[in-house]
Amino acid sequence: MESKLDGVVEEEETRKVQFDASEIEYVSYGGEHHLPLIMNLVDQELSEPYSIFTYRYFVYLWPQLSFLAFHRGKCVGTVVCKMGEHRGTFRGYIAMLVVIKPYRGEGIASELVTRSIKVMMESGCDEVTLEAEVTNKGALALYGRLGFIRAKRLFHYYLNGVDAFRLKLLFPRMESHPSLPLMANAADNQRDNDGL
Amino acid sequence: MDPKMDSGMICKYYSVDEAIENGAAPIPLSFDRTVDVQCTIDIMDHLLSCEATWHRGHSLAQTVFSCIYLLRPDRTSSHALLHSYCSVIRATCKAVIAVVSDARTHEEEDLFIMAYGLPLTGDGDDKCLSMLNAVEETICRQLRACKSPLLKNRAPEDVEPLQNSFDLEEHYCRALLCRLRFRKHFYHVLTCMRRPQGRGLELARKHIASCLLELDLIRNSSTFLSNNSFGKDDSEDTTTASGRQPLGFDSSLNCRLSAPTPPRAIKLLSWKKALDYFVKLLRDLDNICSYSLDTFLEGVFRFVVQFQKSQPDLVARSLLQFLLVQDGKLYGRDPLYAVITKAAGLPESAKNHENLKNQYIVQLGQLVINLLRVLCTNSAWQRRKLGKILQDWRVIYMQMEMAFKKDIAEIVSISNGENAWMKIFQHILIWVEEQTYWISSRFLVLGFELELYSPSDYCMVYWYLSVVLIKLVEKIHLRALMNNETGKRKGKKKGASKDIGKDFRIPPAVSFLQCQVCLAEGLVMMLAALRNEHMIAQSPSPFNSEYERFFQHFELLQKACIPDNITYDSYEQSTRLARISNLVTYNCFKDAQKIAKELKSSFSNDPEKLVELRRIEQVAEHNSVALNLIHKVGGLDPSLKISFEFNHHPYFGTALVKRS
Ligand SMILES: CC(C)(COP(=O)(O)OP(=O)(O)OC[C@H]1O[C@@H](n2cnc3c(N)ncnc32)[C@H](O)[C@@H]1OP(=O)(O)O)[C@@H](O)C(=O)NCCC(=O)NCCS
Numbered sequence: 025m026e027s028k029l030d031g032v033v034e035e036e037e038t039r040k041v042q043f044d045a046s047e048i049e050y051v052s053y054g055g056e057h058h059l060p061l062i063m064n065l066v067d068q069e070l071s072e073p074y075s076i077f078t079y080r081y082f083v084y085l086w087p088q089l090s091f092l093a094f095h096r097g098k099c100v101g102t103v104v105c106k107m108g109e110h111r112g113t114f115r116g117y118i119a120m121l122v123v124i125k126p127y128r129g130e131g132i133a134s135e136l137v138t139r140s141i142k143v144m145m146e147s148g149c150d151e152v153t154l155e156a157e158v159t160n161k162g163a164l165a166l167y168g169r170l171g172f173i174r175a176k177r178l179f180h181y182y183l184n185g186v187d188a189f190r191l192k193l194l195f196p197r198m199e200s201h202p203s204l205p206l207m208a209n210a211a212d213n214q215r216d217n218d219g220l
Numbered sequence: 221m222d223p224k225m226d227s228g229m230i231c232k233y234y235s236v237d238e239a240i241e242n243g244a245a246p247i248p249l250s251f252d253r254t255v256d257v258q259c260t261i262d263i264m265d266h267l268l269s270c271e272a273t274w275h276r277g278h279s280l281a282q283t284v285f286s287c288i289y290l291l292r293p294d295r296t297s298s299h300a301l302l303h304s305y306c307s308v309i310r311a312t313c314k315a316v317i318a319v320v321s322d323a324r325t326h327e328e329e330d331l332f333i334m335a336y337g338l339p340l341t342g343d344g345d346d347k348c349l350s351m352l353n354a355v356e357e358t359i360c361r362q363l364r365a366c367k368s369p370l371l372k373n374r375a376p377e378d379v380e381p382l383q384n385s386f387d388l389e390e391h392y393c394r395a396l397l398c399r400l401r402f403r404k405h406f407y408h409v410l411t412c413m414r415r416p417q418g419r420g421l422e423l424a425r426k427h428i429a430s431c432l433l434e435l436d437l438i439r440n441s442s443t444f445l446s447n448n449s450f451g452k453d454d455s456e457d458t459t460t461a462s463g464r465q466p467l468g469f470d471s472s473l474n475c476r477l478s479a480p481t482p483p484r485a486i487k488l489l490s491w492k493k494a495l496d497y498f499v500k501l502l503r504d505l506d507n508i509c510s511y512s513l514d515t516f517l518e519g520v521f522r523f524v525v526q527f528q529k530s531q532p533d534l535v536a537r538s539l540l541q542f543l544l545v546q547d548g549k550l551y552g553r554d555p556l557y558a559v560i561t562k563a564a565g566l567p568e569s570a571k572n573h574e575n576l577k578n579q580y581i582v583q584l585g586q587l588v589i590n591l592l593r594v595l596c597t598n599s600a601w602q603r604r605k606l607g608k609i610l611q612d613w614r615v616i617y618m619q620m621e622m623a624f625k626k627d628i629a630e631i632v633s634i635s636n637g638e639n640a641w642m643k644i645f646q647h648i649l650i651w652v653e654e655q656t657y658w659i660s661s662r663f664l665v666l667g668f669e670l671e672l673y674s675p676s677d678y679c680m681v682y683w684y685l686s687v688v689l690i691k692l693v694e695k696i697h698l699r700a701l702m703n704n705e706t707g708k709r710k711g712k713k714k715g716a717s718k719d720i721g722k723d724f725r726i727p728p729a730v731s732f733l734q735c736q737v738c739l740a741e742g743l744v745m746m747l748a749a750l751r752n753e754h755m756i757a758q759s760p761s762p763f764n765s766e767y768e769r770f771f772q773h774f775e776l777l778q779k780a781c782i783p784d785n786i787t788y789d790s791y792e793q794s795t796r797l798a799r800i801s802n803l804v805t806y807n808c809f810k811d812a813q814k815i816a817k818e819l820k821s822s823f824s825n826d827p828e829k830l831v832e833l834r835r836i837e838q839v840a841e842h843n844s845v846a847l848n849l850i851h852k853v854g855g856l857d858p859s860l861k862i863s864f865e866f867n868h869h870p871y872f873g874t875a876l877v878k879r880s
Contacts, residue, residue, distance in 0.1 A: 141763060158671065168674050171761025173772050177600040177670040180277045184487070187600065189672070193761075194768040 041126040043095055048132060050139060053083050053090035061092060061099040065122050082106055082119055088143055089116070091136050093123070100127040103136040107144055116144030116152040121163070133166055141170070145195055152193040157186050167191050232472055236291050245288035245468035247299050254383040257392050259467050260302055261445065263289065264399045265491050266466035267309055269459040272494035275316075275501070275535050278486050279331050281474035284313055285338045288468045293342025300358075301396070304351035308403045311348045314340045315410045316535060323538035323596070332534060338474070349404060356400050363393035391444045395461075398437035405430040406498075409505060413539050417552045421509040421543075428506045432499065439495055457490045497533075504536035508543060513551050517563035517588070520544065524595045525662075526828065534598070541596040545589050556585030561644070564651035565703045570644050580620050584652065587612055591659070603666040606659050607776035613656040614780040620649055650699045657692035660782050664688065668871035673773075675864060676758060678873065679747035680770050683791050684777070686740035691783050693733045700727045728822035732829065735815040739836055739872050742808030746847060746875065747864075748795035749803055755854060756862055804851045809844040813837055838868040846875035 053062075059079060067073040083090050086106045093101035101123035107116040118140065123133045144152055155178065156163045164174075172191040181188035233239040249259035267287060274283040289296050289306050296303040317340070321333045344351070365379040366389040381389055382396075408427040412420030442461035446452060452463030460466055471485065489497060507527060514520050527540060546552025550559050557576040575581075587609070594605040624645055664685045667673055673681050750756045770788045771778070778786075816837045823829040846862075854860055861880045864873035 138762070145763070168676075169759055169761070171764045171769070173677065173769050174672040174674070175772060176604060177672060179598050179600040185277065192772060193763055194772050196764050196768055 039126055041095070043127075043130075045130065047095055048100070048130075048135075049094045050135060051092050051094065052139075053087040053092065055087075058090075058092060059083060062090070062102045062104060062120075065099060065102050065124065066104070066120050068124070069122050079104070089140050091139050093127075093132050093136055095127065100124050101132045101136055103133075103140050105140045105144070107147065107149055113150045114148055116141065116147075116149040118152065118154040128162075134170070137166075137170065141193070150195060150197070152195075154191050155181065155188045156191060157182060157188055159186060164189070164191075167193075232470060236288060236473060239288055239470055239473060240292070240295075244470060245292075245295075247289075247295060247302070249299075249302075249467055252384070254385050254388065254392075257383045257396070258445075258449065258462065258464075260299075260305075261392075261395055261399065262460045262462055262464050262466040263287070263302065263468060264305055265460040265462075266469060266488075267305075268498070269488045269491050269494040270469075271309070271313075272497040273486070273488045274313075274332070275497065275533055276489065277331065277534070280313065280317075280335050281338060282471050282486055283488070284309065285474060286469045286471035288470060288473070291339060291473075293339055293345070300351070300355055304348065304355045305400070305403065307342060307345045307348040308352050308407060310340055310342055311345045312403070312407050312410065314345075315407070315414075319410070319414065319542060320534060320538045323541045323593070349407065352400055352404050356397065356404070359393050359396055359400070363390060363397070366390050366393065388448060391441075391448075394437070395441040395445060398434045398441065402431055402434035402438060405434065409502075413505065413509070414542065416546060418513055418543055421511075425506060425509045428502050428509065431502050435495055435498055435502075439492075442491075456492070459488055459491050459494075461491060501533065501536055504530060504532040505539060508536065508540050511543075513553075515550075515554060515559075515562065517550075517559055520550070520592070521595065521658075522828075524592070528595070528599065528602075531599075537596045537598070541593055544592050544596070548585075548589065550592075556588055557581050560584060560588065560648060560651070564647045565699060566644055566647050573641060573644060575641050575644075580616065580623065581648070583616055584620075584648070587616060591655075599666055599669055603663060603670060603672075606663045606666070610656065610659055610663070610776060610780045610782060613652065613659065614782065617649070617652045617656060620645070620652065624649060647699065647702060650695055650702070654692065654695035654699065656780075656782065657688055657695060660688045660777055661685065661692060663777070665871050667773075668866070675756075677769060677773060678864060679744055679751065679795065680766070680773065680791055682740045682743040682747065683795065684774055684786075686737055686744060687783060687786055688777075689733055689737045689740060693730055693737065696727070696733070697730050700730065728819060731815055731819055731822075732833075735812050735819065735833070735836055736872075738808045738812035738815065739840055742803075742812060742840070742843060743873065744795065745798045745803050745808065746843060748798035749800045750850075750862060752796070752798055753800060753854070755850070755860065800847070800851050800854060803847055807844060807847065809840040809847070812840040813844070816840070835869045836872070839872045839874050842868065842874040846877050849877055850875075 059076075062083070063073075063076070063079055066079075082104045089105035089107065091103050092099055102120070103118065103122075104120040105116060105118045107114065109115070118137060121133055121137060123136075141152055152172075153175075154167070154172075156167065158164075158177070170193065172193045174189040175192040176190040178188040178190060180186075233242065233244070239245065248256050249263075250256045267284060270283040270286065274280055285291060287306075289302060290310060293306065293310070296306050313335075317333045317335060359382065361379050362382045366381060366386065382392055383389065405427040409424050409431060412424035412427060414420070438461070445460075445462040446454075449462035449464050452458075453465070454463055504527075507530070511523055514523060524540070524544070528537075532540075543551065549555055558571045560581065561570045561576065570576075590609060590612075594602055594609060597605065624642075627645075628642065664681060667681065747756075751758060767788050770791065816833045820830065820833055823833065850860070850862065857879065859880050861878045863876050863878075865876050866873055868874050
């Protein structure tokens with residue numbers, strides 16, 4: 025989530041927890057009882073909380089795209105997404121991704137988004153997008169490793185005046201092979217040129 | 221997530237009237253006249269913070285028009301000081317909105333100009349300057365009176381003091397005067413800069429200088445104002461010089477008027493930051509006003525690109541755009557066909573040719589206007605738009621080329637007049653291609669400025685950049701050759717043109733670009749070799765490959781066939797075999813260095829180009845050294861860490877070699 029609190033963080037909250045990766049349990053959104061867990065996690069990262077309608081919109085319509093990570097019964101991370109038509113392409117969108125501080129840096133977020141992205145891919149998405157603050161180094165690195173490129177910079181995107189990047193991950197297409205012309209359109213233009 | 225997807229708002233009052241009834245905006249502000257003056261100054265200061273915050277991209281309703289006094293223009297009429305100030309604020313906002321909405325580039329201004337429901341024009345706001353002058357005059361007299369009390373005693377002129385406390389009178393008078401004068405000059409700056417054909421620029425500069433002077437005085441007044449203030453807040457975030465909260469503001473009042481604005485509370489710029497904002501704005505405006513209205517398009521582009529380096533905000537960029545494009549002409553003065561023929565290097569006489577009125581040239585003129593507009597937008601928006609307009613430039617080129625070939629075929633016996641036209645047409649055709657490649661290179665380069673490329677993209681980006689630059693060099697060179705030929709034909713007899721190649725000197729502009737090409741090629745090969753020899757970390761993505769990244773980054777160029785026949789395959793093939801050992805023998809960086817050195821004398825009176833050459837030299841030198849180092853120890857030392865930095869040049873990286 026993007027507009028983060030820059031306030032002081034309690035010592036207690038940031039202290040790393042020792043755990044083994046195998047102790048983390050990943051579950052797909054399972055119903056209303058998961059909603060407060062998700063809200064709680066995301067709100068911690070925001071300077072102002074989102075309204076409950078915002079959360080409901082996502083998890084009711086695309087429950088299969090939201091995941092939660094648990095450690096010994098405690099919810100420590102979550103991802104919330106959607107997908108749909110966008111200008112002729114079928115597009116996945118990652119709305120929120122959070123892992124609480126003591127559990128960061130252990131690959132939990134990567135595992136959460138990877139699960140969502142896989143479902144998007146299997147559902148026939150052509151690409152996945154999201155926005156991240158230009159200053160959010162952690163998220164940018166994470167998505168970079170997954171193959172996202174920074175497609176655009178969005179000027180003053182956030183209410184605090186910070187710019188954002190629109191990140192995009194394009195899935196390989198069946199017909200797309202490097203040795204073929206990139207676009208049907210490019211091939212047409214080519215023909216015009218040759219004809220002259 | 222997009223913040224606009226969320227909703228939720230809280231309001232204190234349901235209406236402006238309710239707020240007023242509750243005493244949120246009393247008039248007078250206090251029955252104690254000293255307090256009244258203090259409070260008025262606080263309102264002025266807070267409005268300045270609001271105005272700057274508005275300019276920086278928040279809605280008018282949540283900033284300037286959070287002032288209840290502004291919302292009810294008639295209410296203030298009994299308070300001449302506050303009334304005149306509110307009036308000039310409204311008039312200024314209106315003028316600024318006009319500038320920005322005329323520029324209409326659809327970048328960030330949609331929110332900026334949204335003003336429905338707000339009383340932008342109060343009765344008599346058109347006379348705001350005379351009201352302001354009258355109030356200024358009164359305060360001047362009060363100032364004079366308090367500085368010479370004896371005089372006052374003698375003259376029965378009866379000047380009532382500004383407020384009650386004699387000791388503070390002079391300071392309060394001065395604090396008000398600089399604030400009023402700033403508003404007056406700032407309003408003048410806007411009107412002068414809006415005069416047609418840049419006719420008001422010189423006068424605007426005088427007002428800008430006065431504004432800056434008054435801003436200094438305003439800033440200095442804070443010592444006095446904060447010393448004489450109770451209940452102040454000393455934090456850096458304060459929006460007034462005194463440090464007090466101003467009376468009469470409620471930013472939630474307009475929440476129903478400003479439905480499309482994000483409903484969350486906003487943070488205003490502090491008063492000090494607001495002053496800084498205006499100083500920066502005025503410097504940017506001064507920069508525009510001192511521009512010499514270059515008649516060469518290349519010079520115009522150069523000015524705009526240079527201007528953008530200081531990252532001017534929306535208002536300054538809109539005023540620049542207004543200056544450049546008025547009534548469909550450059551500076552509202554030069555018709556576009558004339559600008560284009562001049563830019564294409566055609567002789568003055570070509571301007572009068574009949575055919576210049578043809579549809580292609582008219583369309584081309586429109587494209588040039590669009591380009592100028594786009595170049596004035598913020599760089600994030602600019603890059604997206606440049607990518608899109610490339611398609612238009614490509615299409616018009618193809619249409620013109622087709623028309624050209626058809627004409628050539630039809631004209632069997634070329635009469636003299638037609639021949640002349642074909643020459644002009646050919647020049648313009650090459651010029652169009654040249655512009656297309658220039659736009660492409662700017663599109664690619666802006667990606668660095670906006671940090672759109674990650675280190676794993678650098679290799680393909682430099683590769684594409686070098687391909688585009690080579691094309692650009694080719695076109696510039698070709699046009700130079702043609703101009704040379706035209707020139708020769710005029711001077712010498714026909715037939716002498718056979719040996720043009722011989723004494724034709726490569727124009728410095730061409731060598732300059734060649735130098736950049738060498739640097740880009742050097743970087744491509746270095747990055748490719750490091751990748752091929754596994755000396756830079758690469759982690760393949762689980763979901764896609766380099767091909768998809770290439771496609772996404774260059775989709776718009778590829779769609780427009782810029783250049784023809786360039787695909788991912790071409791990139792793959794030209795970098796597949798790169799090895800460090802080969803690079804050491806054939807070192808592009810050395811070439812870049814050499815050309816840069818030689819070129820300096822050609823640009824001795826162009827400081828901008830000299831700086832660029834110096835930077836290129838530095839990057840080339842560093843990378844050359846790094847290359848040798850990597851070659852010597854690279855294979856032996858697996859702990860070698862290589863990264864790229866932009867410490868010498870904004871978009872040509874320098875290799876940093878470290879042992880980890
Ligand atoms: C961003 C966030 C979700 C990452 O959670 P995480 O579980 O620590 O991430 P992972 O452990 O899966 O990290 C995967 C990779 O991302 C990168 N990364 C993550 N955090 C990083 C950081 N702070 N600095 C640099 N790189 C970072 C690393 O490359 C890491 O791989 P590595 O550990 O093998 O080097 C977490 O920091 C968070 O909740 N932040 C606040 C909310 C937020 O910004 N969400 C993203 C909104 S778009």
